[in-house]
Amino acid sequence: MKIDVLSLFPAMFEGVFGESILKKAQEKNAVRLNVIDFREFSPHKQKSVDDYPYGGGAGMVLKPEPVFEAIDAITDSNKDKPRVILMCPQGERFTQKKAEELSNEPHLVFICGHYEGYDERIREHLVTDEISIGDFVLTGGELGAMVAIDSIVRLLPEVLGNAESAAKDSFSSGLLEHPHYTRPAVYRGLEVPGVLTSGNHANIEEWRMKESLRRTWERRPDLLEEIDLNSRQKEWLQHFEKDQKNVD
Structure with a gap:
């Protein structure tokens, strides 16, 4: 699996992608994780990625050009049609079932926004899925993307040491997981x-x-x-x- 993340703050992912299961998954070649600073695709000299909304209102809105251009750069083949996931509080509530569905895809792209929101053309013409990790608002989409990616990658074959581990997790069967005990008795x-x-x-x-x-x-x-x-x-x-x- 290939996972690309579009973010204005790529350094946020270094610790998460460089430790624990996500690190092991990359070492096993089960997944390729790539974080792109889509500010680099801004057509403006100052590399601006946001602007005031048409019609007025509070906050700034992410412009379409940097996101469209970044998606074009990572999908340079007509055969490459990734699932493009927008992290958004208006999106579908992320569940184990959704993680299982996405774990079967060869290529995922996560778009992490900031500010007031996205230019609607991004949502309408690039995005295949909108995901929210809960009914609350974060500063940006990075933390939500990390949660979703961890949940998805651990389901890939051979990522977990025990093949039954993921199948018996809470929510995988529809039920919460049973209690666990270990030594001493x-x-x-x-x-x-x-x-x-x-x-x-x-x-x-x-x-x-x-x-x-x-x-x-x-x-x-x-x-x-x-x-x-x-x-x-x-x-x-x-x-x-x-x-x-x-x-x-």
Whole structure:
């Protein structure tokens, strides 16, 4: 996979792209990460990239020329039709499902804006996707792009050491992930659930599925509305609800 990022502050990406999973993914040649300062594509002598909005109003708007020219420079082949992603608070809420979808693309381009917004021609004629990482506003799109890129790259084949890791993450199955424990089995009088040390893999798997469902029911019940639960899961939910009523 190739990922290009258009940013006015490329140095922001150095630490994130140079550490942890993203660094290892590049070393394994699973992804090529490239950050472009699109100010360099400004046609103006002062390299300006923004201007006052037509019609008046507060703030400055990113001009179309630098972004269009930068996209042309990184897609110099007619066969190269990348997904062009605009980081924008008006965009689609980024989810694990979206990360999985984008992880199948050979080339992604992220546009990170600043100021009041983008010239609408960028949105209408360049962009294939608009993404928001939450209902809040950041100074620029860089931090959101970093979050999305990390989520996408870790799904690429052989990036994670264990192939099952990504598949069992929270949200990948529609449910939150089950609790985890490690050694020691007893710490300060706090014990690991006995089923996890029993060696019975069938019971362990059932416990994990049940606790995954319980955690989702307790913390994100809205997710259950989108999941087709089987009869066993429905039975577990009834027990959770019954236990809750007894506590109340």
